[in-house]
Amino acid sequence: MKNFVVNDSEPRETAPERYSYNPLEGFYRDEQGRGPGHLFNGIDFDALPPILRTLLVSDGTVTKFLEAYYWEPIQVKRLFHGDFILEEDVPDVGLTKGEHVLHRKVALRGVFSGRIFCYALSYIRPNQLWPGVRDDLIKGRLGIGELLRDRRVETYRELLSYELGPVGDLAADLGAQPDEVLISRTYRIHIGRQPSLLITEKFPVSHFV
DSSP: OOEEEEOOSSOOSSOOEEEEEETTTEEEEOTTOOOTTOOBTTBOGGGSOHHHHHHHHOOSOHHHHHHHHHTSOEEEEEEEEEEEEOSSOBGGGTBOTTOEEEEEEEEEEETTTOOEEEEEEEEEOGGGSOTTHHHHHHHTOSOHHHHHHHTTOOEEEEEEEEEEEEOGGGHHHHTSOTTSEEEEEEEEEEETTEEEEEEEEEEEGGGGO
C-alpha cells in the first residue's frame, strides 16, 4: 500500500490527512500514518507501469483493454482445456475435492508484436455456464470475458488476491526469463449470484515497460 499526504492551501490546526492505497478497495484515509512505501502483499503498486497497475485493478475485459491500449488484435492462445477432477477443495467457488470442473489455461498474445501479455488459469463450474458458452470455450475463439459479454450473461467480478513472484516454469509460455518478475491476481465471476468461475491472471512486468 502506498501512502499519500493531502495538504491544501489553507492553514490547518491539525496534521494533514494521509491516504493509503489498497488495490482491492482503492484509496482510504490512513489514520495510523504508516508512512510511504508500505507494500500490499509485497507489491509496490506505485512503482508499477500505469498500464499494468490499471489492468490489475480493472474489472473489465482484459483482452479488449489490451487491444485498445496497444492498438493491435489480441489472440487467445489455448494451452489447455478439458475436464478436470479436483485434487483439493476450491472454496472460493464452492468446489470440493473430487468434483469435475472445466480447467483452462490460455495466453493472451499480441498478433503484431508477438508479445505475451497474460497467462490465465481458470476453474469453471460447467453447470453454471449458459447454453453455447461451453462450446465456444472449447473452440477457444475468444476469452472468457468476451464470451460472457457476447452472450449477454449477467456477471459480477470480485477481486480476491494478488501475488508477486518469479516467472519460473512459465518462462516458455510467456516468452520471458525465469527470474523475471510476475504479478498475479485472482478473482471470481458470479453468474446468477453464484460463484461460478475462479480465474488467476499472471502478468510479466517486463512486457509492460
